[in-house]
Amino acid sequence: xxxxxxxxxxxxxxxxxxxxxxxxxxxxxxxxxxxxxxxxxxxxxxxxxxxxxxxxxxxxxxxxxxxxxxxxxxxxxxxxxxxxxxxxxxxxxxxxxxxxxxxxxxxxxxxxxxxxxxxxxxxxxxxxxxxxxxxxxxxxxxxxxxxxxxxxxxxxxxxxxxxxxxxxxxxxxxxxxxxxxxxxxxxxxxxxxxxxxxxxxxxxxxxxxxxxxxxxxxxxxxxxxxxxxxxxxxxxxxxxxxxxxxxxxxxxxxxxxxxxxxxxxxxxxxxxxxxxxxxxxxxxxxxxxxxxxxxxxxxxxxxxxxxxxxxxxxxxx
Numbered sequence: 001x002x003x004x005x006x007x008x009x010x011x012x013x014x015x016x017x018x019x020x021x022x023x024x025x026x027x028x029x030x031x032x033x034x035x036x037x038x039x040x041x042x043x044x045x046x047x048x049x050x051x052x053x054x055x056x057x058x059x060x061x062x063x064x065x066x067x068x069x070x071x072x073x074x075x076x077x078x079x080x081x082x083x084x085x086x087x088x089x090x091x092x093x094x095x096x097x098x099x100x101x102x103x104x105x106x107x108x109x110x111x112x113x114x115x116x117x118x119x120x121x122x123x124x125x126x127x128x129x130x131x132x133x134x135x136x137x138x139x140x141x142x143x144x145x146x147x148x149x150x151x152x153x154x155x156x157x158x159x160x161x162x163x164x165x166x167x168x169x170x171x172x173x174x175x176x177x178x179x180x181x182x183x184x185x186x187x188x189x190x191x192x193x194x195x196x197x198x199x200x201x202x203x204x205x206x207x208x209x210x211x212x213x214x215x216x217x218x219x220x221x222x223x224x225x226x227x228x229x230x231x232x233x234x235x236x237x238x239x240x241x242x243x244x245x246x247x248x249x250x251x252x253x254x255x256x257x258x259x260x261x262x263x264x265x266x267x268x269x270x271x272x273x274x275x276x277x278x279x280x281x282x283x284x285x286x287x288x289x290x291x292x293x294x295x296x297x298x299x300x301x302x303x304x305x306x307x308x309x310x311x312x313x314x315x316x317x
Contacts, residue, residue, distance in 0.1 A: 024257045
């Protein structure tokens with residue numbers, strides 16, 4: 001048995017709110033498996049009318065439109081139930097490995113109490129129905145989901161990383177590698193393939209992978225605009241890693257990781273906006289991106305409660 005993993009991020013561009021790196025890990029009979037075909041009874045990228053299957057795709061597509069948030073939460077809740085049965089709270093999702101230092105949650109008053117539903121729009125009954133269908137598809141294909149989650153990085157921790165690396169792209173890479181090391185530890189000595197989106201304009205990853213993951217040897221299979229592929233050789237196994245264009249729309253494990261990252265950020269921003277609605281009632285909430293993120297920061301200026309440092313509000317870079 002071998003493993004196939006996907007890693008993707010959400011919240012790289014905002015001025016406000018957390019960054020998150022999602023991941024999914026499947027046990028598979030072959031690395032050449034077509035996930036979309038094998039799970040087609042329960043999962044789809046493009047639902048047809050009255051389609052009850054779970055939608056799994058690039059999170060921007062799943063989350064779009066008036067019913068996007070419900071679609072996103074339904075898919076995340078079903079896959080989460082497979083690895084964290086009967087745990088629907090945000091706390092057990094956000095604080096489990098590979099979570100960062102808890103101090104960054106505790107310093108952010110809107111993230112201190114995560115004992116709230118993680119996917120509040122989805123009923124327990126709906127989750128159980130989805131899980132039964134999903135389990136049948138997985139079992140008939142010889143697949144199992146071994147891990148699913150997200151590394152949430154509050155703004156204060158993000159700023160500390162930026163101070164350390166002096167580079168936004170380097171921060172993205174280092175946080176992604178934290179998740180990759182988690183996947184390496186979860187899979188023991190078994191062969192593993194990890195798919196990730198290409199990070200910015202970078203083509204050459206081998207030196208950085210050597211430093212971050214410490215293999216005995218790295219074999220380069222190609223470094224092009226289409227993708228950069230490597231085999232990391234360890235004494236007891238080989239690990240394939242590929243950074244490719246639009247991986248979150250191509251490989252189901254990456255799509256699922258994208259959903260985990262997106263829901264983690266969306267739920268964090270729910271709590272963020274709820275907290276500020278009580279602290280400054282006239283303040284209109286924000287998603288944290290672009291013009292609206294700057295609008296929010298300008299409006300909150302001069303109204304920040306004592307004990308809330310600006311370093312946990314505005315993200316540097």
